[in-house]
Amino acid sequence: MYVVLGANGRAGGEVARALIAGGKAVRVVLRHPQQGKKWTALGAEVAVASLEDAGAMADALTGARAAFLLNPPPVSGDPYQRTEEIGAALADAARRAGLPKAVVLSSIGAQHASGTGVIATLNRFEALLDGVTPATAFLRSGYFVETWSEVAQPVPSQGMLPTFIEPSQKIPMVSTIDVGRAAATVLCEEWTGKRVVELGGPEDWSAGDVASAFAEVLGRPVTPVLVAPAERAALLAEAGVPGEVADALLGMYEGIANGLFTRQDTSEHRRGTVSLATAIERVVAAVEPAGR
Template identity: 90%
Template sequence: MYVVLGANGRAGGEVARALIESGEAVRVVLRRKEQSEEWTALGAEVAIASVEDAGAMADALTGARAAFLLNPPPVSGDPYQRTEEIGAAIADAARRAGLPKAVVLSSIGAQHASGTGVIATLNRFEALLDGVAPATAFLRSGYFVETWSEVAQPVLSQSILPSFIEPSQKIPMVSTIDVGRAAATVLREEWTGKRIVELGGPEDWSANDVASAFAEVLGRPVTAVLVAPEERAALLAEEGVPGEVADALLGMYEGIANGLFTRQDSSEHRRGTIALATAIERVVATPAGR
C-alpha cells in the first residue's frame, strides 16, 4: 500500500494516478470526506486527516510500504510558521506509524535557507523530515509548467503572457505529470538513507518558450511580458493573495532572478518526458489548473 498526501492538488494527484495506473494499491489522504468520490471510483482507499493532526496522519500512514509527503502550498497565514507546524506534525506521524520509506516533495533551490522566498520553507521542511524514514528521498522539482495556468486568461483573451520571470531566462521547469511519474518511480525503488533527486523537464525553458508553446497550441502569436517588480504586489493583492503569502511568493521570483533556482551538482539529476507544448495544451483545456 502506497500512501499519497495532497491527492487533490497538482503534484499529489499525479502521483496517485501514476501509482494506480501501474496497478499499485493506493491510499490517498484527504482533508474532507466529500473529496473522496473521484478516488474511490479509481479504486483508491481514502483516509481523512489534516496534515496538522499528527494522530490522524499516523493512522493514515500505518501499514504503508512507502508514502509521498508534502508541505501544502500556502494560502493564508505565515508560510514559514505553517511549515514548522506541518513539518513537525508529519514527522511525528511518520515516526509513530513506523513508515519505512518516504518521498518528500521539495523544490530545486531548496538547498538555500534564505533568499528564495517560499522555496526557503522547503529548505526547512526538508530539515524537519530528514531521517523521518529509514529510506527518505527529497524530490526537488522544477517550476511546475501548470503554474502558468494562473495567467492563462490574459493569454486566451489578449495573447499576452504576464511573467514575473525575465522572459529570456531559462530555468528548470517540469510538468506535474512528470512529477507524478518520477515520484511513483522513486517510491518503488530500493535504497537506504537519504537521497536528493532533482527533476526537470526534457530541457530547461523560459517564459518566452512558454509563450511559444501557447502560440503553438492556440495557433496565434503570444508574447511574454515581464511584470515590473514594483507592480507585482498590487497584482497579487487584486487576486486576493494574502500579504504574507504574497511576500513569500515574490521572494521566490527574486531568488529566481538572482540565480538561486539552480540544481546542485551533488544531487541525482533526472528529466521527465512531457514536452512543453503537451503540458500547455492541458493548461489551455483546463485554464484554472487541476
C-alpha cells in the first residue's frame, strides 16, 4: 500500500494516478470525505485526515510500504508558521505509524535557508522530516509548468504572458506529470538513509520559451511581458493573495532573479520527458473555456 497526500492538488494527484496506472495499491489522504469519490472510482482507498492532525495522519499512514508527503502551497496565514505545524505533525505521524519509507516533495533551491521566499519553507520542511523514516528521499522539483495557468488568462485574448521571471532567464521547470511519474518511481525503489533527487523537464526553460510554447499551441504570437518588481505586490493583492503569502511568493521570485534557484552538484539529477508544448496544451485547455 502506497499512501499519497495532496491527491486533489497538482503534484499529489499525478503521483496517485501514476501509482494506480502502475498497478499499485494506493491510499489517498484527503481533508474532506466528499473529495474521495473520483479516487474510489479509480480503485484507490480513501483516508480522511488533516495534515495538522498527527493522530489521524498516523492512522492514515499505518500499514504503508511508503508515502508521498508534502507541504501544500500557502493560501493564507504565515507560511513559515504553517510549515512548522505541518512538518511537526507529519514527523510525529510517520514515527507513530512506523512508516518505512517516504518521498517528500520539495523544490530546487531548497538548500538555501533564506533568500528564496516561500522555497525557504521547504528548507525547513526537509529539516523537520529528515530522519523520521529509515529511507527518506527529498524530491526537489523544478518550477511547475502548470503554475503558468495562474497568469495565463490574457494569453489567448491579448497575446501576452505576464511574468515575474526575466524572459530570457532559463531555470529548471517541469510538468507535474513528470513530478508524479518521478515520485512514483522513487517510492518503488529500495534504499536506506537520505537522498536528494532534483527533477527538471527535458531541458531548462525560460519565460520566453513558455510564451513560444503558448504561441505554438494557440497558433498565434504570444509575447512575454515582465512585470516590474514595484508593481508585483499590487497585482497579487488585486488577485486576492493575502499579504503574508504574497511576501513569501515575491521572495521566491527575488531568489530566482538572484540565481538561487539552482541544482546542487551533490544531488541526484533526473529529467522528465514531458515537453513544454505538451504541458502548455493542458494549461490552454483549462484557460481557454474560462476566457470565452
